[in-house]
Amino acid sequence: MPGDSAQSTSLPAVSRRTALKGVAGLAAAAGATGLLSACGSDSKTSTGTTSNAATGPVTFGSNYSDPQPKAAFAALCTAATSKTSEQITINTADHNTFQNNISNYLQGTPDSLATWFAGYRLQFFAAQNLLSPIDDVWDKIGGNFNDAAKSLSKGLDGHYYLVPIYNYPWVVFYNKSTFSSKGYTVPTTWDDFVALAKKMQTDGLVPLAFAEKDGWPALGTFDIINLRVNGYDNHIKLMKHEIPWTDPSVTAVFNQWRELLPLCQKGANGRIWQDAAKTLENKQAGMMFQGSNQVAANYAASNLADLDFFVFPEINPAYGTDYMDAPTDGFILPKKGKNAGSAKKVLEYIGTPEAETTFLQTDHWDVGLANGLVAPSYNAIQKKSVAEIAKCKNVSQFMDRDTVPDMATAMIKLIQSFIDNPTAANIASIQQSAESQAKSIFAS
Amino acid sequence: MVDTTTRTPASPMATPRRRRGRLRVLTRRDKFVVAAMLGIPLLLEAAFVWFPALATVALSFTKWTGVGGVQMTSCASLPSAPGIPQPGCLYGVQNYHQVFTNYPDFWPAVRHNATWLLVFIVIATPLGMLFAVIIDRGIRGSRIYQSILFLPVMLSLALIGIIWELIYSPNYGLINTIIGRNHNDNLIAWLGNPHLNLWALLVEATWRQAGYVMVLYLAGLKSVDPALREAATVDGATTWQTFWRVVFPAMRPINIVILVVTVIESLRAFDLVYITSNGNPLRGLELLSVSVTQNIVGETQRIGFGSTLGVVLLVISLVPISIFLFQAFRREER
Numbered sequence: 001m002p003g004d005s006a007q008s009t010s011l012p013a014v015s016r017r018t019a020l021k022g023v024a025g026l027a028a029a030a031g032a033t034g035l036l037s038a039c040g041s042d043s044k045t046s047t048g049t050t051s052n053a054a055t056g057p058v059t060f061g062s063n064y065s066d067p068q069p070k071a072a073f074a075a076l077c078t079a080a081t082s083k084t085s086e087q088i089t090i091n092t093a094d095h096n097t098f099q100n101n102i103s104n105y106l107q108g109t110p111d112s113l114a115t116w117f118a119g120y121r122l123q124f125f126a127a128q129n130l131l132s133p134i135d136d137v138w139d140k141i142g143g144n145f146n147d148a149a150k151s152l153s154k155g156l157d158g159h160y161y162l163v164p165i166y167n168y169p170w171v172v173f174y175n176k177s178t179f180s181s182k183g184y185t186v187p188t189t190w191d192d193f194v195a196l197a198k199k200m201q202t203d204g205l206v207p208l209a210f211a212e213k214d215g216w217p218a219l220g221t222f223d224i225i226n227l228r229v230n231g232y233d234n235h236i237k238l239m240k241h242e243i244p245w246t247d248p249s250v251t252a253v254f255n256q257w258r259e260l261l262p263l264c265q266k267g268a269n270g271r272i273w274q275d276a277a278k279t280l281e282n283k284q285a286g287m288m289f290q291g292s293n294q295v296a297a298n299y300a301a302s303n304l305a306d307l308d309f310f311v312f313p314e315i316n317p318a319y320g321t322d323y324m325d326a327p328t329d330g331f332i333l334p335k336k337g338k339n340a341g342s343a344k345k346v347l348e349y350i351g352t353p354e355a356e357t358t359f360l361q362t363d364h365w366d367v368g369l370a371n372g373l374v375a376p377s378y379n380a381i382q383k384k385s386v387a388e389i390a391k392c393k394n395v396s397q398f399m400d401r402d403t404v405p406d407m408a409t410a411m412i413k414l415i416q417s418f419i420d421n422p423t424a425a426n427i428a429s430i431q432q433s434a435e436s437q438a439k440s441i442f443a444s
Numbered sequence: 445m446v447d448t449t450t451r452t453p454a455s456p457m458a459t460p461r462r463r464r465g466r467l468r469v470l471t472r473r474d475k476f477v478v479a480a481m482l483g484i485p486l487l488l489e490a491a492f493v494w495f496p497a498l499a500t501v502a503l504s505f506t507k508w509t510g511v512g513g514v515q516m517t518s519c520a521s522l523p524s525a526p527g528i529p530q531p532g533c534l535y536g537v538q539n540y541h542q543v544f545t546n547y548p549d550f551w552p553a554v555r556h557n558a559t560w561l562l563v564f565i566v567i568a569t570p571l572g573m574l575f576a577v578i579i580d581r582g583i584r585g586s587r588i589y590q591s592i593l594f595l596p597v598m599l600s601l602a603l604i605g606i607i608w609e610l611i612y613s614p615n616y617g618l619i620n621t622i623i624g625r626n627h628n629d630n631l632i633a634w635l636g637n638p639h640l641n642l643w644a645l646l647v648e649a650t651w652r653q654a655g656y657v658m659v660l661y662l663a664g665l666k667s668v669d670p671a672l673r674e675a676a677t678v679d680g681a682t683t684w685q686t687f688w689r690v691v692f693p694a695m696r697p698i699n700i701v702i703l704v705v706t707v708i709e710s711l712r713a714f715d716l717v718y719i720t721s722n723g724n725p726l727r728g729l730e731l732l733s734v735s736v737t738q739n740i741v742g743e744t745q746r747i748g749f750g751s752t753l754g755v756v757l758l759v760i761s762l763v764p765i766s767i768f769l770f771q772a773f774r775r776e777e778r
Binding site: 099100102103104107121123124127128130156206212213214215240241242265266267268269270271272275278279404405406409410412413416417420433436437440442 | 509510511512525526528529542546548549612613614615616628629631632633634635636637638641721722724726727738741742743744745746
């Protein structure tokens with residue numbers, strides 16, 4: 001889960017504050033509405049109702065459990081309170097725990113609002129009737145977003161279910177100093193890319209830092225090669241299993257990838273992505289393909305100025321560099337949450353460029369989605385991210401957000417096996433296995 | 445209780461009738477106490493062991509994402525949209541069919557569980573016994589050795605997993621750094637290589653298990669009557685013979701406990717793999733217990749399918765449990 005990654009360093013840091021927040025969350029979840037109204041709210045009438053008009057204190061279920069996003073989110077909520085004069089209590093849960101419990105959470109006593117992700121992961125829960133549509137919110141904020149952001153926020157039924165806050169691009173990162181000292185130039189085609197990587201190898205660098213122990217990073221490589229070779233529509237059809245995994249177009253993706261594998265860091269299946277990013281930061285590696293939310297976030301502030309990126313080079317001229325993975329995070333309105341009226345007012349505020357600016361104040365790797373937003377706090381990487389995402393004709397979310405999560409899990413295993421053994425025979429058996437699992441996962 | 449015994453009729457009556465007679469003479473209060481003392485544990489056992497177990501068996505015949513309830517209709521008769529889950533429905537033996545024929549983790553998991561058990565029985569447990577015997581002989585510094593070997597047992601398995609993850613890490617780990625295999629062209633992927641990682645984890649597990657067995661065995665050895673050994677020595681037995689012919693048979697109860705502990709520890713192997721793989725087992729580390737949680741816990745849940753794997757694990761676990769209980773009860777009857 002690409003969205004998790006900035007947060008999912010191996011040891012969850014439990015600070016005393018987190019623990020206290022957790023206790024507060026428990027108390028709130030246990031129905032201690034008295035506690036909430038004690039926080040200075042004036043409305044006591046609406047607790048217990050879920051009607052759209054209900055107003056009252058808003059609770060916000062958050063998975064921003066790491067210190068930095070947590071602080072950014074707290075700043076956003078403070079700003080929302082001062083703008084809308086709605087009281088907001090934040091209930092933070094550990095990032096992975098929040099996700100693993102999401103279906104119980106949404107069916108139990110969810111908060112008025114919650115953090116979530118765009119794409120299939122949104123549609124999946126919307127289609128099961130666990131989220132409230134927020135078309136009326138979008139009537140007000142619609143003008144702030146482009147069509148790509150709009151379609152990401154909709155369920156399969158065409159109604160809106162999400163207000164996006166930020167996204168980030170999956171691109172090829174490199175150190176400017178390495179490129180200038182060795183005289184490398186940014187490749188724009190596949191052949192240039194492979195040639196550059198081979199040059200790096202002879203120069204004693206690891207051409208592409210690569211890690212796959214976490215399971216998801218290599219899904220991003222599959223995504224981008226599929227987007228470059230077969231285009232966005234084909235990729236999404238494959239994700240929805242409208243194209244079989246045994247299709248020759250999938251074989252083409254693996255064959256393309258095979259050319260690159262000898263140039264990638266060895267032993268990827270046993271390495272966490274943070275270690276791969278460290279290889280790049282230490283200039284032992286020349287390039288690394290991953291999300292800015294991970295690579296840039298993992299860089300020391302002093303090295304960040306040296307970091308730059310280019311979009312994954314063109315493979316098939318028919319599709320150029322028109323697409324990329326740019327996972328989007330945002331906020332949902334759980335159907336069983338309380339005080340939906342007030343919650344919608346908060347969402348209306350969050351869907352503005354100024355709210356995104358507030359949120360991104362301390363964030364140096366994600367970018368807001370509002371039209372033309374260039375927050376004053378943006379660094380060079382962020383400014384370039386905005387420009388490159390805007391150039392895309394379409395952005396996909398990431399394999400584990402565009403398909404059924406079980407299918408993404410199955411693909412993790414198969415891609416790890418591909419990395420261990422990238423032979424034609426293994427590719428064939430991987431495709432067979434992917435298809436037979438897809439049949440059972442997508443089975444009616 | 446005192447007055448019940450005094451009122452109990454004398455013994456010559458037949459056993460079943462005597463029992464019924466005893467029940468009749470219990471006071472109301474005694475009956476209440478007996479009912480409470482039997483009923484409460486029984487209720488707890490039913491609620492927390494039998495109900496979940498039976499519910500798992502029932503769920504293994506359904507398809508359910510955990511959203512809404514389970515309808516008593518067949519999945520085939522419900523409408524479906526690709527990629528959007530149906531409400532919970534009856535799925536027949538489809539899950540079992542999937543587990544045995546299509547689920548790629550299943551057979552590797554069975555194999556790895558068996559390997560785990562084998563390594564524990566052949567290496568970890570004998571190693572612990574060896575440590576115990578050596579320490580029991582009172583070599584110099586035995587207390588220090590004892591503490592060092594027992595230390596891993598005091599760490600939680602999760603912590604052990606994290607410690608060893610740092611040791612095995614490919615570029616920055618202890619082992620690769622010391623042996624100089626941390627460069628891109630020669631590094632050893634201890635945890636990434638599917639032929640290597642199970643053994644790497646078994647080293648971690650053995651590290652702890654040996655200490656655990658050592659302590660159990662040491663306690664057993666201390667309770668063996670020294671006169672037995674002296675007698676053996678007087679009869680001219682060597683140390684080797686004394687241990688295998690005299691001490692080992694005398695420790696039969698402890699040996700059985702250790703065997704049971706070993707089997708149980710290997711069937712419930714889970715923590716190390718879960719920590720090392722962050723929940724989604726790496727290739728080469730599939731285990732039945734991890735497969736169960738992987739399907740049941742998570743953002744989208746395949747509860748029916750996960751329950752099926754749980755039932756398979758239950759059936760496998762029943763074999764050693766039954767053997768042990770059978771043995772235990774037979775001994776009691778004797």
